[in-house]
Amino acid sequence: MRILRIDETRAGQRIDNFLLRECKGVPKSHIYKAIRGGQVRVNKGRISSDYRLQDGDMVRIPPLRLPEPEQPRHVPAAAFPVVFEDEHLLVIDKPAGVAVHGGSGVSFGVIEQLRAARPEEPFLELAHRLDRDTSGLLIIAKRRAALVGLHDMFREIRARKFYWALVQGDWVNDRQHIRFPLLRWLTESGERRVKVDPAGKAAHTIITMQRRFGRFSLVQAELKTGRTHQIRVHLAHSGFPIVGDDKYGDDAIRDQFARQGFKRMFLHSGRLEFDHPVTGQPLVLEAALPAACQSLLNRLEK
Structure with missing residues (x-):
């Protein structure tokens, strides 16, 4: 279980989109089920999937089951003009x-x-x-x-x-x-x-x-x-x-x-x-x- 504090760079983002990026590899169905079941909490309270995060929010992320592990994808760093x-x-x-x-x-x-x-x-x-x-x-x-x-x-x-x-x-x-x-x-x-x-x-x-x-x-x-x-x-x-x-x-x-x-x-x-x-x-x-x-x-x- 993790508790993350939201700063201004993440404020305004929907909780479901935030979790999809924060919990890479976790199926969408698992994330939405965790939100509906109250396992995901913001400032110790239940929220809906369309809740927009505020600066200073404390988000509780429960343990989420990952699918079968795959070979990690390598993304080469690149600089563009x-x-x-x-x-x-x-x-x-x-x-x-x-x-x-x-x-x-x-x-x-x-x-x-x-x-x-x-x-x-x-x-x-x-x-x-x-x-x-x-x-x-x-x-x-x-x-x-x-x-x-x-x-x-x-x-x-x-x-x-x-x-x-x-x-x-x-x-x-x-x-x-x-x-x-x-x-x-x-x-x-x-x-x-x-x-x-x-x-x-x-x-x-x-x-x-x-x-x-x-x-x-x-x-x-x-x-x-x-x-x-x-x-x-x-x-x-x-x-x-x-x-x-x-x-x-x-x-x-x-x-x-x-x-x-x-x-x-x-x-x-x-x-x-x-x-x-x-x-x-x-x-x-x-x-x-x-x-x-x-x-x-x-x-x-x-």
Whole structure:
């Protein structure tokens, strides 16, 4: 049995989510049963699973039965290029090909590697997501207050997020609004996909022309909503799939560029504009195009 004191870094978190992270490996059913049965106590009193922890709370965690032991999972520590950091936030430049978190066949991702590299940090949580094959700016909260503020900011669309994409085709308009509703679905193999569907959720992307390369165009995409695969599906449905996109792109084009050494999707989160969720300081953060993307543009230019 353990008794833990809650500090400000954990205040505001639901007791069930706190226990799931604190008691790694314990099945969810065991944790909820312990809460319902009164074995988990806060300040010596019973609580429900949606109770939000307060600074100074004393949490009693009873002995919980673990499943059969497995080989411990090794998460290699990794450092990523830091674009901005203070006591509340960490913003990194994520490389393509690295998932932001473990799951769906991925043993670990950026967040697990950061936690392994920074054991002194009591709180590191993703503030938003990037697809595995998308590179660029990724925000990690170092305090719960920052995480809550960032979630509110993204939900209320008070942040501006800009991506750069190389698409197949000669983009026509200098600036174009795309508003196709998006619906998530699963393939027969269980793979997550998104499609344009009237029954889907509203989605809004602003595309701005950057450079033309004949059969290809470099565009800037500003997200006004944050749907899964939004930029990829909006561009593909418009007839301009992203180069290297293995879900919604052109397989022949992807293979062509792969033979030339470009083996990723050309989608990069290059600019973020938002007010710091704690201090209110206006932030404009940028991450340059990765070398592989810039090299490809140079070849197309020639």
